[in-house]
Amino acid sequence: MNGEPVSVIIPAYNAQDTIDETLRSVRSQSYKALEIIVVDDGSRDQTVAIARRHMEIDPRVRLIEQANAGVAAARNRGWQAARSDMIAFVDADDLWAPTKIERQMAVFDRTDETVGLVYCWYLVVDAQGAVTDDRHRPNWRGDVLERLFHGNFVGNGSAALVRRQALIDAGGFESGLREAGAQGCEDILFYCRVAEGYHFEVVEEPLVGYRYLPGNMSSDMTRMLRSWMLVVDEMLGRHQDAAPTLREGLHFYSAWLLERTLLQRQPRYVLPILSLLLRHHPVIAMRIIAFDLPWIGTRLAKRVVTRLARGRGPIRPQVTTRFPIGDLK
Numbered sequence: 001m002n003g004e005p006v007s008v009i010i011p012a013y014n015a016q017d018t019i020d021e022t023l024r025s026v027r028s029q030s031y032k033a034l035e036i037i038v039v040d041d042g043s044r045d046q047t048v049a050i051a052r053r054h055m056e057i058d059p060r061v062r063l064i065e066q067a068n069a070g071v072a073a074a075r076n077r078g079w080q081a082a083r084s085d086m087i088a089f090v091d092a093d094d095l096w097a098p099t100k101i102e103r104q105m106a107v108f109d110r111t112d113e114t115v116g117l118v119y120c121w122y123l124v125v126d127a128q129g130a131v132t133d134d135r136h137r138p139n140w141r142g143d144v145l146e147r148l149f150h151g152n153f154v155g156n157g158s159a160a161l162v163r164r165q166a167l168i169d170a171g172g173f174e175s176g177l178r179e180a181g182a183q184g185c186e187d188i189l190f191y192c193r194v195a196e197g198y199h200f201e202v203v204e205e206p207l208v209g210y211r212y213l214p215g216n217m218s219s220d221m222t223r224m225l226r227s228w229m230l231v232v233d234e235m236l237g238r239h240q241d242a243a244p245t246l247r248e249g250l251h252f253y254s255a256w257l258l259e260r261t262l263l264q265r266q267p268r269y270v271l272p273i274l275s276l277l278l279r280h281h282p283v284i285a286m287r288i289i290a291f292d293l294p295w296i297g298t299r300l301a302k303r304v305v306t307r308l309a310r311g312r313g314p315i316r317p318q319v320t321t322r323f324p325i326g327d328l329k
Helices: 019-027 047-057 071-081 100-109 145-150 164-170 186-195 221-238 240-263 267-280 282-309
Strands: 006-012 034-041 061-066 086-089 115-125 131-133 161-163 199-211
Touching: 006 019, 006 071, 006 100, 019 034, 019 047, 034 047, 034 071, 047 061, 061 071, 071 086, 071 186, 086 100, 086 164, 100 115, 100 161, 100 199, 115 164, 115 186, 145 186, 145 240, 161 164, 164 186, 186 221, 221 240, 221 267, 240 267, 240 282, 267 282
Parallel strands: 006 034, 006 086, 034 061, 115 199
Antiparallel strands: 086 161, 115 131, 115 161
């Protein structure tokens, strides 16, 4: 399918183990009018060589190389060099289903320019592309800013197709989070900035394979919390009336981080997370200590006991099937 061109930005840093499959999933889109820009962010492995092999096969693929500056700077470099007015982003370890761009462009075609961003559902996949979680099913649309204050329902940086003008109005992605040692929430901050001026729409299909790997950025729980706090600070500066919602979102996110920390058997993050909260948001910290942590502990203990009683051993993700990507001819 051809239509208005779409530029796809792939920030990549030491992604040799995954970028080949990511590029295959992008190149096999049913929507063919694509410009595919790989922005290598100072990789020291074979990422560039793999990208160049795809360039030799597919003239839609371009490569930009830069010194390491972080994912936000790499995304910004890509969309600023893009030729299209419609921009999509996909991380170099994620996957797209073949109809991802086609479905999203169909939404833009039937809506007006008040819609600045269309997202889709995603499936969590492991290193082999096997689906481990299929529960992501949000359907928030229209004016979603307050809903984003509760949490990042879009879920990742590979699910959005956005108008260039919305990117310009939002100032792109915030590279200052990395400079502050608090990278990790670039996606939610960008979505909030876009939602300040535009409506969102959604394709209610799981068209992204979001790859969760133990060593990725979101595995540093304390840094992720610092990053979320900076998002809250920026939004509070422009939306004081939303302070209760933003604090509720911070409470929810902090409790979720602690549960994830314990579920992944990384208790070393518990005290740093609580210490950070006590310094900056003591009321939230005390609520979590008094109410959330006991509830989390009880729930996790019940899960372990139940699984052991059934002879299933420790808690592990349930693999169901492989994420579907297109076949390149």
